[in-house]
Each structure stands twice: as C-alpha cells, then as structure tokens.
Amino acid sequence: MTRSRTDLLADLAVTAAWIAGGWSTYSAHTTITTLTAMAARRRARPHVPPDSDTDPTIVVVVPMLHEADRGLACIAHWCKLLDQHPQLRLCVVTTEREHIEAPTAPHTWNTLGADPVLARLTAEGRAELRHYPEFNRTYGEQLGWALDHLARTEVDYFYIANADSRLQPVACSEIIEYATDEVDCAQQSAVFFGNLAELSWLATGEAFFQTRWTFEVELFRLLAGSRRIRWIPAPIADAWYQHAVGHGLLISRRYYQRLGGLPRPRYGLEDAALGVAIRTSGGHIEAFSTLECGDAPATARELQRQRSTWVRGPLCGPEYLTDRRGTRFAAQGLFDGMKWALGLPLRWIVLAALPPRHRLLAAGGLLLGLYGPLLRVLASLQTLEIASESHPNRDTILRGLTAYPFAATSYWLGGLRGLARLLHDITTRTPPIQQRTREST
Numbered sequence: 001m002t003r004s005r006t007d008l009l010a011d012l013a014v015t016a017a018w019i020a021g022g023w024s025t026y027s028a029h030t031t032i033t034t035l036t037a038m039a040a041r042r043r044a045r046p047h048v049p050p051d052s053d054t055d056p057t058i059v060v061v062v063p064m065l066h067e068a069d070r071g072l073a074c075i076a077h078w079c080k081l082l083d084q085h086p087q088l089r090l091c092v093v094t095t096e097r098e099h100i101e102a103p104t105a106p107h108t109w110n111t112l113g114a115d116p117v118l119a120r121l122t123a124e125g126r127a128e129l130r131h132y133p134e135f136n137r138t139y140g141e142q143l144g145w146a147l148d149h150l151a152r153t154e155v156d157y158f159y160i161a162n163a164d165s166r167l168q169p170v171a172c173s174e175i176i177e178y179a180t181d182e183v184d185c186a187q188q189s190a191v192f193f194g195n196l197a198e199l200s201w202l203a204t205g206e207a208f209f210q211t212r213w214t215f216e217v218e219l220f221r222l223l224a225g226s227r228r229i230r231w232i233p234a235p236i237a238d239a240w241y242q243h244a245v246g247h248g249l250l251i252s253r254r255y256y257q258r259l260g261g262l263p264r265p266r267y268g269l270e271d272a273a274l275g276v277a278i279r280t281s282g283g284h285i286e287a288f289s290t291l292e293c294g295d296a297p298a299t300a301r302e303l304q305r306q307r308s309t310w311v312r313g314p315l316c317g318p319e320y321l322t323d324r325r326g327t328r329f330a331a332q333g334l335f336d337g338m339k340w341a342l343g344l345p346l347r348w349i350v351l352a353a354l355p356p357r358h359r360l361l362a363a364g365g366l367l368l369g370l371y372g373p374l375l376r377v378l379a380s381l382q383t384l385e386i387a388s389e390s391h392p393n394r395d396t397i398l399r400g401l402t403a404y405p406f407a408a409t410s411y412w413l414g415g416l417r418g419l420a421r422l423l424h425d426i427t428t429r430t431p432p433i434q435q436r437t438r439e440s441t
Contacts, residue, residue, distance in 0.1 A: 010358040013350055017365030025372030027220040028212070032380045034223050038289035039385055042174060050086050056156035056179040058250075059089045063143045065136075065436050066098055067163045068106040074163045075118050082126055085172045087179075089155075090127040092118070093146040097135045138434040139246060140270030144262035151253050151261070158256065162247040164295040166194055168387050171290035175250055178286065184255040185278065186286035187222055188248035189214050192296040193390040199298055202410075204396060205403025206303055207296035209411060212374040218245070222287035225279070241332035242285045243275035243313060248292055255283070266431055267422060268316025269309070272333060276317065280326035290385040300410075305435045307414020311340050312422055312432075341419040344412035370408060374401075 060078060064071055075092070082088050094109040109131050112118055121127030130149070136142040147158055157179045161167075171188065178186045191214060192207040199207060223229050225240040232240075249271070256262075259281065263273035278285060297303040317333030320326065347366065351359050381391050392400065425432050 006355075010354050013354060014358050014361045014365065017362040018368065019365075021365040021368030021370075021372060024216050024369040025376060027217070028215045028373035028376045030229060031215045031219045031223060032376060032384065034228055035219070035287070035289045035385075036380075036383050038228070038287075042177065042289060045177070048180075052086065055087045055176070057089065057154070058087055058157040058159055058175060058179050059091050059150055059155050060159045060161055061091045061093065061143065061146055061150070062161050062163060062165075063093045063095075063139060063146065064108045064112075064163050065095055065139075065142070066102065066105070067108045068111040070163060071108050071112050072115055072117075074165075075112065075115055075121075077166065078161075079117050079121060081167060081169065081172050082121065084169050085176060087176050088126075088159075088172065090121060091130060091146060091150065092127070093130050093132060093142055095132040095134075095136050095142050097132075097142075100135050137431060138264075138270065140262055140264060143246065144264060144270065147256060147262055151257055155253050157250060157252050160247055160249045161292075162294060164194060165190070165247055166293040166387065166390070168290065168385070170385060171288070171292060174288055174290045178250055178288075179252070182252070183250070183286055184283055185244070185249065185251040186288055187245055188250070188288035188290065188292055189219050189222070189245070190248060190292045190294040191386055191390070192294055193386075193392055194293045195295040195298065196390075196392055196396050199296060201399050201403050202300075202406060203296060203298055203303070204400045205405075205407040206410060208374055208400040208404050209407035210296060212377055215377050216373040218243075219287055222285055226284045226286050228287065238284075239328050241275075241329050241336070242279055243333070244271045244278065244285060246271045247294070248288070249274075250288075263320065265316060265319050267312065267425055268319045269313040269434075272313030272316070273320040276320040276326050276329045276333065277322070279329045280322060293387055293390040303410060304414050304417060307411060308418035308421055309434060311337055311415040311418035313337070314340070315419060315422055337415075337419075340415035341412070342416070344408065370405065371401075374404065 062074060062078070067074070071092075078090050082090060092112060094107070094112070098105070098107050098109070109129070112129055118127055118129060122129070130146055132142045132145050136145075143160065150158060159175055175188075191211045193211065196204060196207060221240060221242050224232055224237055225242040227234060227237045229237075246269075259274070259277050262270050263277055264270065265273045275285065297306050314333035315337030317330035317337070321330050351362060354362055378397060421432070424430070
C-alpha cells in the first residue's frame with residue numbers, strides 16, 4: 001500500500017526531531033569527554049616553577065558597572081589568586097556611566113578606591129584601578145578602552161573576567177600554561193551555579209538551561225573549530241562558527257593588535273564580532289578544560305535583559321563582515337540567532353500539524369534534545385574541573401529539572417524580544433544602550 005505524502009512528511013519530522021535530539025546529546029557528551037581528556041593531559045605535564053624573567057605577564061581585566069555592592073568581594077577573590085600566581089596582574093575598570101545614571105548611589109570607583117586590599121596590590125605594582133571618563137553605550141566601549149591602553153604597555157596577555165567570575169587556582173594555572181605556550185587566544189567557558197542558593201525555582205531552571213547550552217553549543221563550537229574533535233574534517237572545522245565571550249577570554253597583546261583591537265559594532269556585540277574577526281583572519285579560539293563559575297540572573301527582569309542583549313550577538317552577524325571570507329561565519333551566526341528567536345514556535349507549529357502518533361514520537365525526540373545534554377552534564381560534574389563547592393545538591397537538581405522546561409520558553413521570549421528591539425533600533429537608526437543584566441541592590 002502506497003503511503004501518502006502527509007505520512008511521509010510526518011515520518012520525516014519525527015526522524016528530524018530524533019536526529020536533532022541525538023545530536024544535541026552527542027554534542028554535550030563529546031564536549032565532556034574531550035575536556036576530560038584535555039585536563040588529564042594537562043595534569044600529566046611536569047610542573048614548572050614560576051620564573052619572573054621568562055614567564056609571560058598576564059593582566060586580568062575586570063570591567064565594572066554599578067558593582068559597588070560586590071566589587072570588594074571580587075577584589076578579595078582575585079587577591080588570593082594573585083598571591084598564588086605571580087604572573088598575574090589585575091586591572092579593574094569602572095565607568096563614568098555610573099555617575100550619570102545614578103548620581104546619588106554608591107559608586108564602584110569610590111568603593112574600590114578605599115579598599116585596603118586593592119591599595120596593597122596597587123602599591124606592589126600588581127593592580128591598577130582605571131576609570132572610563134565617558135558614558136559607555138556598550139560594555140565593549142569600556143572594555144576596548146582599557147585593552148587599548150594596556151596594549152601600549154609591555155603586557156603579554158589579557159584575560160577578561162566579570163565581577164562575578166569565580167576561578168579555581170587550577171584555572172589560573174591553565175591560563176598561565178596557555179600564555180606560556182604562546183596561544184593566540186583561548187576561551188574559558190562558565191557554568192552558572194555561583195548563586196544557586198539564592199535563586200527561585202524558575203531561576204534555578206534558567207541556570208541549568210544556560211549551563212547546558214554552554215556544553216552543548218558554546219564549548220562544542222570551540223572544540224570543533226580548534227580541531228579538538230578529531231573526526232571532523234579539517235576544512236569543516238576551519239569553517240565552524242566560533243564566538244568569543246566577554247568573560248573568560250585570554251588573548252595575546254600582539255594578536256589583539258593584529259586584529260585591530262576590539263570591534264565596535266553599532267548594533268551587535270563586540271564579543272560575537274571578535275569571534276567573526278578571528279575566524280575571518282584564519283585564526284581560531286582554543287577552549288580551556290577548566291571552567292569558571294558565574295552567577296545566573298535572579299529575576300525575570302534580569303533574565304529578559306540578558307537574553308534580549310545576548311541574541312544581538314549572532315543576529316548581527318552581517319554587520320561584522322569585513323570581507324567575503326567571513327560570510328560563512330556571519331551566516332552561521334545569523335542562522336543561530338533566528339533559530340533562537342523563532343525556533344520554539346516553529347517546533348510547536350510542526351507538532352500541532354502532526355497526526356497524534358507522530359506527534360508523540362516527535363515530542364520524544366524534542367525531549368531528548370532538551371534533557372539529554374543536561375543529564376549528561378549533571379552526571380559528569382565530579383569529573384569536570386569546576387569548584388566542588390559550586391556543585392548543586394540533590395534538592396537543587398530536583399528543583400532545576402522540574403523548572404527546566406519553562407526555561408526553554410523564557411529563552412525564546414528573550415530572543416524574540418531582542419529581535420524586536422534590534423529591528424526597532426535598525427529602522428529608527430538608534431544606537432542601542434546595552435542594558436546591565438543585574439539589578440543593583
């Protein structure tokens with residue numbers, strides 16, 4: 001009996017759902033096994049004691065905006081790490097935007113300027129506090145200004161961190177090893193478990209969702225594009241889209257200068273533009289085997305601000321083009337951004353159009369893609385190089401798993417809002433002011 005075209009299309013939709021779900025789970029699995037192997041090789045390297053005459057100098061750059069309430073904790077964290085790693089220096093960058101947006105609020109510059117810990121590091125020549133003297137429309141303006149200043153010094157490498165970045169000493173050791181090996185640039189990805197104890201039920205699901213995305217997408221891109229996944233042919237690996245991230249990025253001063261500094265896109269984001277610039281120039285971004293631990297958005301407002309800003313990175317891929325070589329990378333970014341903003345309703349439309357039996361089978365494939373990567377990550381926390389105190393306990397995991405499906409909807413809503421805002425800004429020719437994710441306390 002000949003099957004109808006409707007049945008064939010339904011079978012195709014079910015097959016596509018399971019292939020996509022299997023690929024998502026495989027991507028997270030391959031990321032974890034590759035990171036574990038990289039960490040094992042790194043631990044097998046002989047220990048080399050610090051040598052002030054030959055070791056590279058690495059400046060940790062921490063841009064801050066409205067961080068008066070947690071800036072001191074950030075300084076204390078990095079002070080401990082700097083005391084253990086003499087190759088590291090610290091540069092904290094505040095901005096005049098704070099004074100303009102909140103004239104009467106406590107300002108990060110004043111708070112840090114009175115900190116005795118930072119004063120000690122500054123007196124030892126191991127830290128500096130710099131102030132961007134204008135209203136920075138974007139994070140990239142403030143960061144690029146600081147990097148351009150440091151690029152005129154004898155510094156060898158920059159490492160960019162957030163105020164909430166939490167690194168283990170072993171992560172600092174890997175930073176130094178990459179710099180010693182003269183790697184052009186590398187990216188340290190993050191899990192978002194830093195403030196799980198403070199999060200609501202729904203926000204916990206969001207933290208799990210973003211952590212899963214780190215392994216399934218971000219890290220897999222880095223590993224594929226840097227030829228760490230051996231079965232991927234070199235021409236395909238070299239054409240793989242990679243995006244830099246505004247925290248956890250290690251880049252050499254010479255490579256930064258060769259790229260022409262940090263891109264300053266009008267509508268997009270500097271980190272996504274930097275990734276396209278690196279790939280267009282024939283370079284790639286290495287991945288760290290160690291992971292930093294950051295905070296997840298604590299409120300729905302914070303979450304929507306974050307997602308509607310982040311989606312601009314891939315959506316504005318065409319803006320980052322400088323020559324035809326970058327077209328394939330910009331196109332991949334644009335596709336990812338459109339999938340983010342429109343993918344969920346399209347999936348629901350397809351499910352609704354399927355016959356009941358096919359609908360159930362396709363839903364199974366979608367659930368595999370949703371839960372498979374996360375369960376693989378949670379099962380591997382003990383083998384990954386993440387601070388053990390950041391591991392979620394059993395009750396937190398249960399909360400996260402039950403709230404997790406709602407995070408997918410929130411993720412889509414943030415992307416859709418970001419797409420709408422981007423289209424408004426382009427049609428009105430209004431340069432956007434990048435919103436800070438975290439609400440001041």
